[in-house]
Amino acid sequence: MKNYTIAIHGGAGTLLKQHMTTEKETAYKQALSIALDQGTAILENGGTAVDAVAAAVRNMEDSPLFNAGKGSVFTAQGTHEMDAAIMDGKDLNAGAVSLITGIKNPIDLARDVMEHSEHVFLAGDGAMEFANSRGYQTEKPEYFFDQLRYDQWQEIKDSERFQLDHSVNKDSKFGTVGAVAMDQQGNIAAATSTGGMTNKKWGRIGDSPMIGAGNYANNHTCAVSCTGSGEFFIRGVVAYEVSALMEFKGLSLEQAAHEVIQNRVKKIGGDGGLIAVDVQGNITMPFNTAGMYRAFAKANSPKTIAIYKD
Numbered sequence: 016m017k018n019y020t021i022a023i024h025g026g027a028g029t030l031l032k033q034h035m036t037t038e039k040e041t042a043y044k045q046a047l048s049i050a051l052d053q054g055t056a057i058l059e060n061g062g063t064a065v066d067a068v069a070a071a072v073r074n075m076e077d078s079p080l081f082n083a084g085k086g087s088v089f090t091a092q093g094t095h096e097m098d099a100a101i102m103d104g105k106d107l108n109a110g111a112v113s114l115i116t117g118i119k120n121p122i123d124l125a126r127d128v129m130e131h132s133e134h135v136f137l138a139g140d141g142a143m144e145f146a147n148s149r150g151y152q153t154e155k156p157e158y159f160f161d162q163l164r165y166d167q168w169q170e171i172k173d174s175e176r177f178q179l180d181h182s183v184n185k186d187s188k189f190g191t192v193g194a195v196a197m198d199q200q201g202n203i204a205a206a207t208s209t210g211g212m213t214n215k216k217w218g219r220i221g222d223s224p225m226i227g228a229g230n231y232a233n234n235h236t237c238a239v240s241c242t243g244s245g246e247f248f249i250r251g252v253v254a255y256e257v258s259a260l261m262e263f264k265g266l267s268l269e270q271a272a273h274e275v276i277q278n279r280v281k282k283i284g285g286d287g288g289l290i291a292v293d294v295q296g297n298i299t300m301p302f303n304t305a306g307m308y309r310a311f312a313k314a315n316s317p318k319t320i321a322i323y324k325d
Contacts, residue, residue, distance in 0.1 A: 017199035017314070018197070018199065018296050018313070018314050019058040019059070019196070019197060019198055019199050019296070019313070019314045020058075020196060020197045020292050020296040020297075020298055020311070020312070020313045020314075021051065021054045021055055021058060021067055021068075021071065021194065021195070021196040021197075021292075021311065021312055022194065022195050022196070022290040022291075022292055022298050022300060022309065022310070022311035022312075023047060023050055023051055023054065023071050023072075023075070023192070023193065023194045023195075023290065023309065023310050023311070024191075024192065024193050024194075024240060024242055024288070024289075024290045024300070024307055024308060024309045024310075025043065025046070025047060025075060025080070025081050025190065025191075025192050025308030025309070026081065026082065026190040026191045026192065026242045026307065026308055027242045027243055027286075027287045027288035027302040027304045027306065027307035027308075028190075028243075028286075028287075028304050028305070028306070028307075032323065035322075040322065042080060043080055043308055043322065044320050044322070046075065046078045046080050046081070047075075047308060047309070047310040047320050048310065048318070048320055049074060050071045050072075050074040050075045050078075050192075050194075050310075051071065051310045051311070051312055051318055051320070052318075053070045053071055053073075053074045054067040054068065054070050054071035054194060054196060054312075055067075055312045055318070057070055058196060058198055058199065058314075059314075061198075061199055062198065063198050063200070063202065063204070064103075064104070064196040064197055064198040064202050064203050064204035064238070065101065065103050065126070065202075065204040067194070067196040067198065067204070068101065068194035068195060068196050068204045068205060068206035068238075069101060069122055069123070069126055069206055071194040071196075071206075072099075072122045072192055072193065072194050072206045072207070072208050073120045073122055073123065075192040075208070076119070076120050076121065076122060076192065076208055077119075077120070079161045081190050081191075081192045081308075082190025082191055082192075082209060082210040082211075083097070083099075083121070083190070083191060083192045083208040083209050083210055084097065084119060084120055084121060084159075084208065084210070085119070085158065085159060085161075086159075086161055086190070086210065087159055087209075087210025087211070088190070088210045088211060088212065090211070090215050090216070091215060091216045094116060094156070095116060095156070095159045095210060096113075096114045096115070096116060096210070096211055096215070096218070097112075097114075097115050097116070097118065097121045097208070097209070097210050097211070098111075098112065098113040098114070098115075098121065098208070098209050098210075098211060098220060098221065098223045098224035099111065099112055099121035099122045099124065099125040099206070099207065099208040099209070099223070099224055100112075100125050100206070100207050100208075100223060100224040100225070100226060100229065100230040101122060101125045101126050101129055101204070101205070101206040101207075101230070102129075102204060102205050102206075102226060102230055102231060102232040102238070103129070103202070103204050103232060104202055104203035104204055104205075104232035104233050104234040104238055104294075105202045105203075105234055107232075107233060108129050108130075109129055109135050109226045109230075109232075110125045110126055110127065110128030110129025110130070110132070110134075110135060110136075111125050111128065111135060111136040111137070111224040111225070111226060111230075112124045112125045112128060112136075112137050112138065112142045112224060113136070113137075113138040113139070113142065113220050113224045114138050114139040114142070114218055114220065115138075115139075115142050115143060115146070116143070116153070117143075117153030117154050117155075117156075118143075118146060118151060118153065118154075119152075119154050119158070121208050122206055122208045124142065124145075124146050124149075124151065125206075125208075125224070127145075127146075127149050128142075128145065131149065132145065135226065136224065136225075136226070138220075139218070190209070190210070191207065191208070191209040191223055191242040191243075192207070192208050192209070192242075193205070193206060193207040193208070193223075193229075193230070193240025193241070193242060193290060194206050194240060194290075195232070195238040195239065195240050195290050195291060195292045196238070196292060197238070197292050197293075197294060197296050201234075201294055202234060202294075203232050203233075203234055203237065203238040203292055203293070203294055204232050204238055205230050205231060205232040205238040205239055205240045205254075206230070206240065207223045207224070207229050207230040207240045207241065207242075208223065209221065209223040209224075212245075220245075221245025221246070221248075221249070222241055222243075222245040222246075222248035222249045222253065222254075223241070223242075223245065225249060226254075227252050227254055227255035228241070228245075228248055228249045228251075228252055228253060228254060228255070229241040229242075229245065229248055229249075229253070229254055230254055231254035231255050231257075231258055233258050233262075234294055235262060235294075236257075236258040236261040236262050236293065236294075237257060237258055237261060237268050237271075237291050237292060237293045237294075238291060238292050238293075239253075239254040239257050239258065239272075239289055239290070239291045240254070240289060240290050240291075241253050241254055241287065241288070241289040242287050242288055242289070242307070243280075243285060243286055243287010243288060243302075243304070244284075244285045244286055244287055246285075247280055247283055247284055247285025247286075247287075248280065248285060248287065250283060250285075251275070251279055251280045251283060251285060253275055253276075253279075253280055253285075253289065254289070256271075256275045256279065257271045257272050257275050257289070257291060258271075260274060260275070261293075267297075268291055268292075268293040268297050268298075268299050269297070269299045272289060272291050272299045272301050273299070273301050275289075276288060276289060276301040276302065276303055277301060277303055280303075281303055286303050286304050287302065287303070287304060288300065288301055288302025288303065288304060288307040288309075289301065289302075290309060290311075296313060298311050298313075302324075305323070305324070306322050306323045306324065307322070308322055309321055309322075
């Protein structure tokens with residue numbers, strides 16, 4: 016069997032064991048396992064890396080456990096504004112959407128931008144107009160309602176505070192989802208999707224939909240999907256920085272990702288993590304927080320699912 020690799024994440028942050036129930040941990044691991052299996056099945060059958068990462072992310076968007084799609088957090092206006100991006104390492108083709116509402120699977124719309132438009136990044140009303148032209152049906156707000164997310168919003172509603180992602184712990188920064196893969200043809204791809212931050216204002220956009228910041232893929236180097244404090248990942252151009260260190264300094268995938276997450280982004284105040292794969296099928300999943308929901312699988316190897324550093 017030819018080689019293939021896939022890795023996924025469900026966000027990084029202050030994932031302390033004392034704040035995690037056995038039931039909740041089991042639920043997250045099961046959700047990660049199901050999403051990983053979706054992508055793995057495509058790769059096993061000779062499907063493309065783009066198909067695999069899109070399928071894995073779509074599955075996590077359908078789960079209320081993650082801050083993407085169905086589980087998206089509430090904005091200051093009590094709405095849901097979602098972002099997503101996808102990139103094909105074979106030809107550097109990419110698509111991204113931001114500030115969209117009512118779309119069940121934002122990653123599908125991002126892929127449509129990549130494959131059915133001459134553009135890379137569409138946002139807000141324009142992105143919704145494009146979705147309408149592609150025949151998308153919008154879900155009612157009730158579809159995206161989650162009691163935990165609503166309660167978190169109520170805690171900080173009408174204040175100047177915002178909260179990154181969906182834990183009751185104010186320091187937590189997890190929930191954004193992503194996937195990277197290498198298919199049997201040796202092509203790589205990356206996909207990322209998020210609901211942003213609780214109580215966000217003014218059309219705030221994080222790193223997730225920004226090509227080069229939160230999502231990047233290039234067959235010459237690697238595919239990367241990030242999660243964490245978006246403002247800092249944007250400033251550090253984190254996803255592309257990993258690729259650049261490989262291309263221009265000759266670092267390995269693991270060396271480059273470690274340098275960016277453990278040194279460069281930390282120096283400017285950012286925390287979080289990333290998952291990455293190169294064209295040899297190597298995987299790295301560094302994070303500088305207490306934990307990161309993550310999983311990976313390779314051809315002829317058992318899948319691995321983890322949350323904490325150990």
